[in-house]
Amino acid sequence: MSTSVINIDPEVMGGTPVFKNTRVPIQTFIEYLAANDNIETFIDEFPTVSREQAIELLEEAKERLLVAA
Secondary structure, eight states: OOOOOOOOOOSSSGGGETTSSSSHHHHHHHHHHHHTHHHHHHHOOTTOOHHHHHHHHHHHHHHHHHHHH
């Protein structure tokens, strides 16, 4: 995924989807949102992820879901 904010590489976290150029799993971000935490709380806890990356992930997910619909 060259333009994606998501990186999936067997050499990084055993292939777990992470934010590009970090070791922060995408699942962790989703769990924060599911627990009613906001993006700012997440990036305070995981400063290697930028607000822009978090927003881009949500935009990418939205686009993929709308195309699939």
